[in-house]
Amino acid sequence: MTEPTPEASGSGEPPSKNALKKAQKEKEKAEKKAAAKARELAERQKKEADDAADVSVDSYGELPLIGSKDFKPTGKPRVDLADIEKLEDTEITFRCWVENARVQSAKLAFLNLRQGLNTVQAVVAASDKLSKQMVKFCGNVSTESTLAVTGLVKKVKEPIKSASIKDFEIHITALFIEVKAEVPLPLQVEDAERPLPSEGLGDEDEKASETGDARPLVGLNTRLNNRTLDLRAKINHAIFVIKSGVCALFQEFLSQKGFILIHTPKILGAASEGGANVFELKYFDRPAYLAQSPQFYKQMLIASRFQKVMEIGPVFRAENSNTARHLTEFTGLDLEMEFQENYHEVMSVLEDLMLFIFKELNSRYEKETELVRSAYHVEEFKLPESGKVPRIPFTEGIQMLRDAGEELGDYDDLTTPQEKHLGRLVLEKYNSDFYVLDQFPLAIRPAYTMPSPANPLLSNSYDMFMRGQEILSGAQRIHNADLLAEMMRKHDPPVDPNGLGTKDYVECFRYGCPPHGGGGFGLERIVQFWLGLPNIRMCSLFPRDPQRVIP
């Protein structure tokens, strides 16, 4: 510190040039401060005067953080807007959020308010009982803020186009901001309402909209990077209400058939279903693996005499596939059951299950289905009028494709384009978007698949399809330990029946395990193909793929 800084100059010395400048500055500062204070006081006085004149002063404003104040409730019950028809000419209070708010004039403002999948128009009009200050406040509430609104339910003469509630509007009498949304939003919810450009896999948002709309279409990556805002879109709410519904229907149907819900481990001591495509983790001082399916465990539970089991749980696949139909983590809907004489008993349960789900989606989730399908211009999901699901032998499927010009061998696996082609052929022939292929070639199925008694190159296994895409893979499983061990050794690639993760599985079939079969659905695929959506990521709340583990 050889040179003193201005502020460090000794107090006993005469004022330097710098010191004079400083004094001058401080004087100016003090004057400014005084002026600001005076201004503030004037403003406060004006506001107090305005407030005194503001007849609505207690009917609007911003609430303190809820929970940081005492617990005394207002006692005003909050209303569900779904019940609005019963509430004409009643004053109601409800929680909602702001789609948009606009000041029409000094005396009039409009708001579009949303609650769940419902939207309603609200009006706030100045009168001798409602101040212009309140109108101004309401018309300037930031989009996406959460409100407690009180108002009169009034019938309108002309249906309101911009809201889902068309015959009523709210005449606001009180409006409090419960939680204010900051501006600007990183993603506009109204942009998230619009369909994805194509499969949405490109990193870039599309500059030119196909619809001729002036706004650019927002790409999938941008949406997923801002997923909590993206998910606010009604179209997304509808997708996940349907997804929740499929789970509920799956359980409802199977519970009635006597299935119990199981929870099998997701951490495995060995990569028992084959080493490829499996995630490895550190389990204390040893390696462990994430379950690629509950296959071995659900079968072991059949061996434990749980006659019919179902599971809903995460399934992990370390596949480096960046397609519109792959996820590294998805939700498996699994079931396994003993049968008496014939694995077709299992297939019948699976078919009836899906017919039940489709039927109930059509009735219980009609609104949500319509909301999504109309945005994507998707046709309805066709089901056979006879109620009988087309059950097509694999060899017949091959023949249909050959007749349509595809070249493929008797025991070849179908490619994705061939599957889709077959889907179109089946739709033409059977008028159904849902069907089953039965008796797949043995060589392309897992080692535990029961060979077919009709042809040793085929197997008692099946896939289910929606709109030409696979949603389920299933089979009769080998329930004899010696045959199972033999088939594992002969499999390509071979599986060691005495391995760490396979020994308990193979051995459990030595002690009287009944014949059984089952299958595993991909939940996101059922939702995707039901709605006809272009990308499976749209059916996962926070999708995981090789590029994405955040958020």
Next chain:
Amino acid sequence: MTEPTPEASGSGEPPSKNALKKAQKEKEKAEKKAAAKARELAERQKKEADDAADVSVDSYGELPLIGSKDFKPTGKPRVDLADIEKLEDTEITFRCWVENARVQSAKLAFLNLRQGLNTVQAVVAASDKLSKQMVKFCGNVSTESTLAVTGLVKKVKEPIKSASIKDFEIHITALFIEVKAEVPLPLQVEDAERPLPSEGLGDEDEKASETGDARPLVGLNTRLNNRTLDLRAKINHAIFVIKSGVCALFQEFLSQKGFILIHTPKILGAASEGGANVFELKYFDRPAYLAQSPQFYKQMLIASRFQKVMEIGPVFRAENSNTARHLTEFTGLDLEMEFQENYHEVMSVLEDLMLFIFKELNSRYEKETELVRSAYHVEEFKLPESGKVPRIPFTEGIQMLRDAGEELGDYDDLTTPQEKHLGRLVLEKYNSDFYVLDQFPLAIRPAYTMPSPANPLLSNSYDMFMRGQEILSGAQRIHNADLLAEMMRKHDPPVDPNGLGTKDYVECFRYGCPPHGGGGFGLERIVQFWLGLPNIRMCSLFPRDPQRVIP
């Protein structure tokens, strides 16, 4: 090779002593073989003669592997033994397995047969229509074999003690082994029916039984090493039927309240809830982590306007705790909901939910509950007669413990023994095994917990207890991004609000997220404490702890 071995001696040389011996041996061998062949022939002829005389030859035997023959079903419907009362004097066919079989005499054999949780006695008696050969076959079927049995349902005069069906027995007319169980079984199912010695954590099976029973009690590790046989015990079936039931009741109650079922990711890009106790995995070319709870995601979905969400899914904790109440993987029952004015709205939903579950377990799962509790001599689960769940402020709980002689500070966390002690005190005072502690000290809760308006050292958080043990932890969460970031930085240990896994979470509260709260139950704990079981591993099909990832 200097000395030729006997078999290697040259052919041109005269027969040596050894060669003579060899010729002699071969002659004897040939004679033995001929004798064996003759014996075999005689046996076959005798069997053929017996079979010809065997009037029952088509009524018993071992079936070929089901599925390996053609698909033609017998058309005989299989009966559920639960319906037996309606079937008196009817001939029925049913799938079952063998608890035990014994030959009483050349003309009489008994079998104990099981199907699900039902057991029935069956008799096979020789007559002019039923051969002694069949009696012998039936009485020698190996334990745990799976059968298709046909027989007449007959009412008995004396109730049968050894079976769950006491008033009827089966008079067998046909018996086919569908799947034969090998002998010996590595674990006897009847041993698995008996209670565990103490908490069952010792590696050794107990040599001396406390009950004075001659059979040793089989320890938990032996049972878990042979889990597929262990699980066949009726007591274990009952536990997992109840576990399935708790899930169904959880969903049933919450669905009716408008909750939707969500599936949040289990693979996370960052150890967002703190780096301790988290499993790390290899995610392609980067590290990732297993979710310790769906906490951040369920809150982000509230920010996405899903007003009420629930999740049932695996939860992973890398805690090196080898206790009777810890698992490294368990099933979380999670819920999160917006509330209007007071987080006690959330607590009321949680309390009503649990009361509903308890009530319905008592009615719908009475049989299973009784079966398990009677084996472990567990008292019934007491609920308050008023229907009002004791909701005890944490400070009051501390005072109750102090009055009972415990020494602890106002803001100390409770130890497990203190929690159990408080459980006994609450049971005495309120006559309830279920209660809630409210307003926990802020310092012992996660950073996202809303501080209490009444006392900044407390928080709007709560735990729920069954029989003095915690089953749920929950709270109002901070729904303001700035306050949340501040509390995260001030937390011990501090959490970075701008971290890879925290940034999206904190930021989502900038855009109008409503006030909300929730909680997470441990499903296995609910089942354990409902039934009063000594070890949580009993409530997991294939439990995971630091020592166990197999089977």
